[in-house]
Amino acid sequence: MSELRISDLRVEVETESGPKEILKGVNLTVRSGEVHAIMGPNGSGKSTLAYSIAGHPKYTITGGSVTLDGTELSTLTVDERARAGLFLAMQYPIEVPGVSVANFLRTAKTALSGEAPKVRTWVKDVNAALERVGLDGSFGARSLNEGFSGGEKKRNEIAQLELLNPKFAILDETDSGLDIDALRIVSEGVNRYTSQGDRGLLLITHYTRILNYIKPDFVHVFVDGHVVEEGGVELADRLEIEGYDRFVRAAKVDA
C-alpha cells in the first residue's frame, strides 16, 4: 500500500510584480488503488498543483509538504521524484527534436528500473503500447512529440503511463482538446493502468466529460488554490448541472 500525501501545501510563482501565492494550503491524500478527480475552473491552481508536485523549477514550495510513502518529495530532484514512483501526464507535452520516442522510452525505462530493458521484448512492448492508444509503429522512430497533433501528444503520454507504470500518476487535463474517439482511447488506457488495483491516480480536469469514462472514487472541487469541497462521483454530477459559480462566489466572499 502506497500513499501520496499532500498537507497544507503552499506554492508561489514568480511574477513581474513579485512572488504570487497560487496554492494556499492544499490537503489531499491518494492511496494506491484510488482514483481522485480534481475539478476546478480555469486559473484555480490545478495545474500548479500538478507541476509543483512533479518539481517544475517555476514553482516554489513555501509551506506544507508532499510525501510519497513518507519521503518528502520537495527534497528530491525532478528525476528522483519520478524514480520514487511519480508520473505527470502533461497538458502540453514538450517537443524534443532529434530524440526518438523509442530512444526516449528506453532511456526512461532504464533510469526507472535501474537496468536496460531486454531488447527483444522491449521493442515489442513499445509497439504494443503505442498501438493500444492508436499510434502506429512509425511513431517509435519519430522525434518525441515533434509534429504530433494535440491528440497524438496526449495518446503518447498515456502510452508512456502504461509502459513506465508508475505507482502514482497525475494527469493534467489530459482530456482537454480531445475529440470523442481520442477521449475514449485515452480513457481506456488510463483504466487499464488503474485496473491493476495498486496504482494511485490524480485526475485533473476542467470538464466532467472524461468522468463518463473514468470513474473517480473521490471528487475534489478546487477553487482559488485549495480544495473547497469533497465528495464522491455525485459531486461531479452536481458540477455538471450547476457549474463552478457557486464555489467561485463563495471563495470571493471568503476573500
Place this chain on the structure above:
Amino acid sequence: MTVTAVPNVAEAVETTPESHLHPAASFDLADHPVPNGREEVWRFTPMRRLRGVFDDTPSQAHLDWHTTLPEGVVVREITTEEAIALGVPAPVDRPSALAVARAGGAMLVEVPAGLEVTEPVVVELVGTDAGTQVYGQVVFSIGAHARATIVLRHKGSTRYVSSVSVLVGEGANLAFVGLQDWADDTVHVGHVGMKIGRDARVRTVTASLGGSLVRLVETTEYDGPGGELEQFGLYFVDEGQHIEHRLFVDHNEPHTRSRVDYRGALQGEGAHSVWVGDVLIRAVAEGINTYETNKNLLLTDGCRADSVPNLEIETGEIEGAGHSSTTGRFDDEQLFYLRSRGIPEDEARRLVVHGFFADIIRRIGVPEVETRLLAAVEKELEVIVGPSAESATDTAEAAS
C-alpha cells in the same frame, strides 16, 4: 565554354550581386584590397589571428592528399586558367582570390556525365605544420545526370587559404560533405563556391569541429532553372575557437529552391561562432522557394554566437521566402519533461544535445562520417555533461 584567356574570363564571369552585403566577386586580386576589419563582411572576424593570410605571403606548400575514388571518378591537376575556363565561381574575398592566384593550379575531381556511384568519393587533405601557409584550389565537377556522394575532409595542422568549387551539371544529384576536422592550432580561411545546373539536386553538409579559426564563405548560384539546394551545417565551438560560416544563396534563376539549416553548440570562455545567411532573390527568380534557419546552443557562460540572416527580395512573384534564428541555453521545459520520466539531468542534457545534432547528422548518408560526427557530439558532451553533473551533486550534498 567559349572564353579561354584569363583576363577576359575574369571579366566575363565576374558577377556583381546587387547585394550590399557581398563585395563583387572577381579573380583580380586588385579588386580585393587588404581589409581593415571594419568592413561588413570582416567585422566579426578576429583579424589579428589572420596575420599572413592577407598579405600575399609566398608559399609552395601543399596539403597531403589522400583519395578514395570509386571506379570512373578521376582526379587530375589542371592549370589556374583551365580551372577558370571550367566556370568556377569567382573569388568573393581576398583570401579566396589569393588561393586561386597562388595555388599554382588546381586539383580537379571529376565525376563524368551520367555516372552513378554509390560509394562515396573521399578526398582527405592533411596539414602537417601549423606554421606553414598553404594556398589550395580544388574543383569538383559533377557531370550532367551523374549521381555521387563526395566527402572533402580536412585534418591536421596548417594555415590554409582555400578555394573550393563545386560545379553540378544539369539533372545531377550530389551529396557533398565538407568536414573541418582540423587540429586545434589550424587557421583555415576559404571560399566554397557552388554552381547548380538546371534541375540538379544538391545536398550539402558542412561540419566544422576543429581549428583555432575557421572562416568559410559558402556561396551558391544557379546555372539554370529548377535547381534544388539543401544545405546543412553543424559546428562545435570550444574555448578560444572562432568558427564562422557565411552563406550566400543567389537565386539568379527561376523556380530554384534552397533550404539552409545550420546548428551549433558553444562552450568555454571565448568560444565564438558566426553565422551569416544571405539570400538574394533576383528579379528574374520567379517561383523560387527559400528558407534559412540557424540555431545555436550556448552550453556554458563566456561564449558568443552571432547569427545574422538577411533576405533581399527583388521580385514578389515567388513561392516562399523566410528565415529564422535562435540562440539560447538548454530549454528548461525539455529538460523538465525528460527528467519527469526519471531520466537524470546529465542524461537529459545528453539526449537534448544529441537530438539537436542527430537531426542533421542522419541526413549525411555516409555511415563512416555519421559515426565520426556522433562521436564528436559525444566528446563535446563529456566536457559539459559529465563533470558538471558530478559537481552539481556534490554541491547539493554539501548543502544538505
